[in-house]
Amino acid sequence: MTSDLDDIRELAEDFATELRRKNRSQRTINGYLKHIEYFRAYLAANELPTTGPAITREHIGQYIESLLTRTNLRTGEPLSPEYARGQYRSLQQFFKYLETEEIIEVNPFDRMTQPDAPERQVPVPPLDALKRLLAECAGTNFEDRRDTAIIRLFLDTGCRRGEIAPLSVDALDFAENTATVLGKGRRPRTVPFGDKTRTALRRYLRVRAQHPKAVNDEPALWLGKFGPMTDHGIGQMVERRCQAAGIEHIHPHQFRHFFAHNWLDNGGQEQDLMMLAGWRSRQMLAKYGKSVAVDRAKAAHRRARLGDQI
Structure with a gap:
């Protein structure tokens, strides 16, 4: 009953x-x-x-x-x-x-298998498109400074949109050039960023200080017209900037794939990438940047020049 x-x-x-x-x-x-x-x-x-x-x-x-x-x-x-x-x-x-909880006696999922789905390769945004995207945000007004800082932080850290969006001002450490984000499973991790990202963040913070919400001690790092930006709002911003730059739409998660590919392409260690990206499974290494894995393999072959050594 x-x-x-x-x-x-x-x-x-x-x-x-x-x-x-x-x-x-x-x-x-x-x-x-x-x-x-x-x-x-x-x-x-x-x-x-x-x-x-x-x-x-x-x-x-x-x-x-x-x-x-x-x-x-x-x-x-x-x-x-x-x-x-x-x-x-x-x-x-x-x-x-x-x-x-013993609410049901038999689990209907017993011996069920999830539907098959072909693995989709997420395209890595080309460098030229990313340069055009940043050029589109190259102004000096509040939104330009903010959007440049957001996009550079994405590219420089490989963080997820759900990690970037809720950042507070206090999450930034300019002594170490790091940001502390809350990843999946609510696991905190510290991610470093480079000098260009630091400059973009500092420029944004200076114009942010004049924002009405900032005057009222709003802790959220990213502010819009009516208050803190949401992850959905950040996605809309990226879409709007892509349209203005005349490039194919880039989903924020593609920045993460770009970061992973770039790291591996420049000889970065896989174990370090796992720590920076907040992965616990090595399976993620195969997934991210997979669409350009062949290009990395070709470049590695050219560097090795194996046939030329015989």
């Missing part, structure tokens, strides 16, 4: 409480809750049960299949397999929690 307490919308709030206890970031929690709500909406629309104990493997399979055949309402293009895989993983963790 089930009750309203077993409705997955109610159970999702309990799941969120557990995630907060585990010190998961609010962004991560919101992602789980969004996917669970999408699933519940699908169940309700198809007159399927929405209570945890009544949901079966077949219900989940039907939902994943619907995602793989659905189109984006804005573009008309099919949703990517990665989108379905992301929702699969979120629901899998949710039902694992329900099983642990």
Whole structure:
């Protein structure tokens, strides 16, 4: 027998409480809750049960299949397999929690496998495009100084957008030329930056000091017209700057791929890259900058000149 307490919308709030206890970031929690709500909406629309104990493997399979055949309402293009895989993983963790709490007797994800998705290579932005992007922000007004500092910090540290966006002024250390960011799993790490980034940040801080929010002791580093910028706002800024520069759109995460590729291409050690990027798995080394791995291999071969030594 089930009750309203077993409705997955109610159970999702309990799941969120557990995630907060585990010190998961609010962004991560919101992602789980969004996917669970999408699933519940699908169940309700198809007159399927929405209570945890009544949901079966077949219900989940039907939902994943619907995602793989659905189109984006804005573009008309099919949703990517990665989108379905992301929702699969979120629901899998949710039902694992329900099983642990003994809310369900049988986990419908047992012996299920996530949908296949071809690995997509993220293109590394060409150097010329990045130079044009920075040139587009070369003015001296508040937004130019801010946007230059944001883009240079991305390129110089390889940080994620979710790490750059919530930075506070106090996170910057100009004695060491470092920034302290909060990475995945809410793990802090310190990332260094170079002289050009330092100059861009110092120039921004000088104009930031005149911002109305800064006068009111706002701790957030990045300020917009109405207050602190969000990670979404930073993404919009990059898109707007790319359009103005007349270059192909660059997603902020591509800066991270550029950083990883550049590091390896210049002979940087893989272990150091893992520490700087906040990775625990060496699998990430293969993923980032993979689209230009062949170019790095060719350049290494030319440097080695193996055939010429015989």
